[in-house]
Amino acid sequence: MILLETLLYIIKNGKVLLIRKKRGLGAGYFNGVGGKVEDNEDVNNAAIRECIEEIGVKPRGLKWMGLLEFWNYDNNAIESIHFVHVFTASDYNGEPRESDEAEPLWFNINEIPFNSMWEDDSLWLPLILSGRRIYGRFIFNKWRMISHEVHSICT
Numbered sequence: 001m002i003l004l005e006t007l008l009y010i011i012k013n014g015k016v017l018l019i020r021k022k023r024g025l026g027a028g029y030f031n032g033v034g035g036k037v038e039d040n041e042d043v044n045n046a047a048i049r050e051c052i053e054e055i056g057v058k059p060r061g062l063k064w065m066g067l068l069e070f071w072n073y074d075n076n077a078i079e080s081i082h083f084v085h086v087f088t089a090s091d092y093n094g095e096p097r098e099s100d101e102a103e104p105l106w107f108n109i110n111e112i113p114f115n116s117m118w119e120d121d122s123l124w125l126p127l128i129l130s131g132r133r134i135y136g137r138f139i140f141n142k143w144r145m146i147s148h149e150v151h152s153i154c155t
């Protein structure tokens with residue numbers, strides 16, 4: 001199963017807006033807003049739509065910050081491969097609100113709750129928050145990370 005997905009981080013006044021995910025893959029973890037790209041949708045529009053659906057705000061000033069691959073094995077068989085386009089946004093319209101999918105919360109950029117996030121996030125999110133574009137590939141077995149690589153993208 002190959003999946004195309006998005007993640008978006010709104011960064012404003014030295015803080016980043018995360019969600020506590022309430023259901024689906026990674027439920028209970030803090031993460032950016034995001035989800036699956038729909039048929040005939042580009043990744044930018046998917047990132048905007050997911051933000052509106054999950055926390056009720058329209059992000060502005062979107063920047064494409066990189067591509068992450070999450071390969072999840074179940075012993076020797078591939079269970080899923082996720083291609084995730086990552087964006088930042090510098091502003092938004094509306095007021096963040098909770099939905100049945102997500103609870104939005106602001107964190108200082110240097111106080112990200114990595115202990116309550118996906119294992120891979122501490123390896124790449126600080127780079128993105130410092131303005132670097134990246135490519136990363138993370139290999140999991142039953143969603144426990146077994147190897148990783150992270151590269152800056154030359155611009």
Ligand SMILES: Nc1[nH]c(=O)nc2c1ncn2[C@H]1C[C@H](O)[C@@H](COP(=O)(O)OP(=O)(O)OP(=O)(O)O)O1
Nearest residue numbers: 005006007024025033034035036070084118120121
């Ligand atoms: N290892 C990982 N680290 C990370 O930071 N985010 C990950 C991740 N593996 C998956 N994700 C993110 C990417 C994407 O935004 C989201 C996909 O989860 P889901 O399939 O539950 O999506 P949703 O249910 O929110 O999407 P929809 O079905 O479109 O509503 O999880």
